[in-house]
Amino acid sequence: MTTSSSKKKKKSPSSEPISSTKKGWSAAQSAELYGIDDWGHGYFHVSRQGDVTVRLEDSEDSLDVSLKEIVDGLGDRGTQLPVLLRFRDLLHSRIAELNNSFHKAIKDLNYKGSYRGVYPIKVNQQRQVIEEITEFGKQYHYGLEAGSKPELIAALAHMHDPEAYLICNGYKDEEFIDLALHAQKMGLKVILVLEMPTELTSILARSKAIGIRPNLGVRVRLATRGSGHWQESAGDKSVFGLNAAQVIQVVDSLRDAGYLDCMKMLHYHQGSQIPNIASIREGATEAVRMYCDLVREGAPMGILDMGGGLAVDYDGSHTNFTSSCNYSISEYCADIIEVISSICNKAEIAHPNLISESGRAVVSYYSVLVFNILDVTSVQSSDDEPATPDQPHDQLKNLIEVNRVLCKKNLQECVNDALYYRDQLRAQFFHGNATLRERGLGEAWSWHILTRVSKLITEMDDVPEDLRELSSSLTDFYYGNFSLFQSLPDSWAIDQLFPVMPIHRLTERPRHRAVLADITCDCDGKIDRFIDREDVAKILPLHKFTPGDPYYIAVFLVGAYQETLGDLHNLLGDTHVVGVHIENGRPVYTHEVEGDTVADVLSYVEYDTKELVTRFRSFAELAVSKGNITPRERREVMDLFRDGLSGYTYFES
Ligand SMILES: Cc1ncc(COP(=O)(O)O)c(C=O)c1O
Known part of the structure; x- marks a missing residue:
């Protein structure tokens, strides 16, 4: 296992210049170049024909479906790019892998507690995701974590399994607390997690009023920090959770109020995307020591919730680099269980039941953004000898x-x-x-x-x-039909790396060094950092673009955090979304959601469509009266205006 912060020193094809002298190129070389077998987790491959494929499964079969064929099929049906593809099979597979890995580790290590995962809604709140998770997760009693009132309301409408947990984090007003307590009364396993000491007074007051003894958890602020981008989520400066002194205060208050028996769970969250397994072990060690002492204080406890943090290997380097992780899901589960059981055994305290709130690791693979290249500018590199004037300077x-x-x-x-x-x-x-x-x-x-x-x-x-x-400075700009701010906000905001590659022509050698620019007119609207096994690459190898020939690029592993964090920069709206899975051995399109129209995005910023038409019509009529356009031209321009309002916000062809 790698523990240093540097990446593996393995020859990295994408950091090499692209030779134009070698002849011949195979799909396998493309797979190696883009590292798909390293980050694709067996879900994505390159076919011999040179297309990226996704491996979908139904009850009997698995099928490698070409992404290009999926996109072409959508084009035939009139769905234009960009489009966000969602593969529910990959979501199911991740839920199964997480649950099965915990169950295996529990069995292998003779752990006496159980495991029940919960999905943190904030990671991707889309209804389709919550529906899939509650439906498929039923067999594992997979629950939900809500961090706000809207998330709680969505959870209560969808998750009715009395064996699954509903973890309530976040700051809670009376309404939030009442809803959660009523849900507990109705038979759900609801746990109200104290994020700050002052919440205790209102929770106890509302519990008395409703006539129920609440299930309480306490979120602790670990001194152990995670690692990677979100390491400040734990440690003394963390804005969340109770420090040791506050935890003791809460215990004393509960004891005084006769409610210590309600204290059932310790919760901690070290931050998202923890790349280093050593930090995970350290966090678990500190948390389980606190857990044991809470038991010794007389709280019944019984549950340890380790929050999120299980990382995704976005760059496939399998290192502790921020976009990667030096462990697998099964190593994560085994290490956590090993740490907890050994400390509990020594302390002679019963093994707690475990909850994890993995978000990113569950939903990242689920979504793939596909867009088309619109244009290329090769401002810098030039193969052809320029002209020589008669009298050169x-x-x-x-x-x-x-x-x-x-x-x-x-x-x-x-x-x-x-x-x-x-x-x-x-x-x-x-x-x-x-x-x-x-x-x-x-x-x-x-x-x-x-x-x-x-x-x-x-x-x-x-x-x-x-x-x-x-x-690497000799780059071409490939203009893609997408908005970085809408579809890949973390790429802009926190320099998150995602795997990006063409989804076809992979039997051709990509000879161009490219940076991807989006269609916002913002100079930050570009992807110029790409995954690489050794480092962060500054260019993406791409094929020659010929106007008129479709050239499709996909950004993978975008299922976590990207959809709802995206914004309306330049008023480019939500993309179309299409769910794809297989039935009877054939891919089928389900759950097609049309992206925002121009009228939609204008309404988000307080424009009224009718008023816009009225205003433009008055202007057009004025132009007619001044003789600038004819009445017929007025009709044409009004039709264009109305079509524009009902059209897609992205480049349409
Ligand atoms: C309390 C809590 N639980 C779970 C998560 C999900 O984390 P991840 O996506 O790393 O699994 C988060 C996100 O930061 C969180 O704040």
């Missing part, structure tokens, strides 16, 4: 000479010279001693030289770091 002559003498032996020198002469030409333009045309030609020659250099270094075994950097 002196600096241009120098650049042309650098290009003439360039060979493998003098690469570094030529790069230095090319950049020097290019900068000299820019300086001369600044002082009025070169024309815009001369400057433009100089830049084109310098890019041509750098492009040649980047190709020559692909043939070298030892490439100096500076030259490697140079090669």
Whole structure:
């Protein structure tokens, strides 16, 4: 198991420059290049035909279905890209894997308590997700965690299994508490978790009023921090949970009030996406010691809730890098159970029943965003030799000479010279001693030289770091039909990495180094950090884009946190959503939800569609009266305006 914070030093294809000299390319090489077998968890593969496939299962069969065929099938039915595909089979598989891994570890380690997972609604609140989880999770008595009143209301409408837990976290007003207590009275296993000491007074008051003894949990603030991006969720500075002194105060207050028998659960949450198993073991150690002392204080306890944090290996490196994790689900379960049982055994305290609130690990694989490439700008790299004017500027002559003498032996020198002469030409333009045309030609020659250099270094075994950097700076911008802010907010907000790759043409060598730009007009609206086994890659290898030929890119593992955190930047709305699974060995589309229309997103920012039409019509009529357009043109432009309102917010073709 890897414990250092560096990634494995394994040769990483996506950090290598892309050679244009090697002939032939196979689907297997694409699979290796994009690392799909490392992060795909057996769900996603590259077929021999060169498509990405998803492995779907029904009761009897499993079928590798091409994502390209799914997208083409949607196109035939009139559903345009971008689209969010949801695969319920993958969700079911993750729930089964989590539950079975805990059950196996319990059996293997002779653990005396049970395991019941709960799904934290905040991770993906969409109705389809909650329905799938409560339906499929029934066999495991899989419950829900609600962190707010709306989440509690959604949970109460969907989860009626008396054996499953309903964990109530978050700050609770009287209404929240009353609903939870009534649900307990109606037969659900509801646990009200104290997030702050002051909640105790209102919970006890409402319990007395309703005539029920509440099931209480206490969320503790561990001194042990997790690791990775969310490590501040635990530790002294954490905004959540009770510190040791407050926990003792709560115990004393409960004892004084005659309610200590209601204290059933200890809850902790070390933060999301904990990449290092050592931090998980440490957190469990501290928590179980607190648990044992609460039992010694006279609380019945019985349940230990370890919160979320089970990480997803987004980059497939299997390291403790923030986008990865150095453990599997089964290692996670075994390590937790081993830590808890050994401490409880020594303390001679009964093994608690366990709850985990894994969100990301359950829903990430479920959703895949697919979008089409609209355009490419290759502003920098240039294979073709630029023009030579009759009377070249002196600096241009120098650049042309650098290009003439360039060979493998003098690469570094030529790069230095090319950049020097290019900068000299820019300086001369600044002082009025070169024309815009001369400057433009100089830049084109310098890019041509750098492009040649980047190709020559692909043939070298030892490439100096500076030259490697140079090669990765020769990028093409591929414009994708999506909004980073709407569909991948964590990529923008916290630099989260997701696996991204084309879903077809994978028997062709991808020769272009690309950065993906979205269709918002925000300079942050781009993906320029990509997964890589060794590092974070600055480019994504992509195929040549030919206008008119569809080219589809998918972003994988986007089922957790992305949908509801997304925003309406540039008023680009929700994408279409389609559920896909197999029935009788054939993929079927279910649960199609149309994305936002232009009228929808305008209404979110307080525009009224009728008023918009009225205003525009008055303007059009004014244009008619001024003679700027004809009445017929007024009709055409009004039709366009109305069509625009009812259309998709993304690029339509
Ligand atoms: C209290 C609580 N439980 C569970 C989770 C889910 O965490 P994860 O998605 O890492 O499993 C969170 C999210 O941060 C949380 O705050």
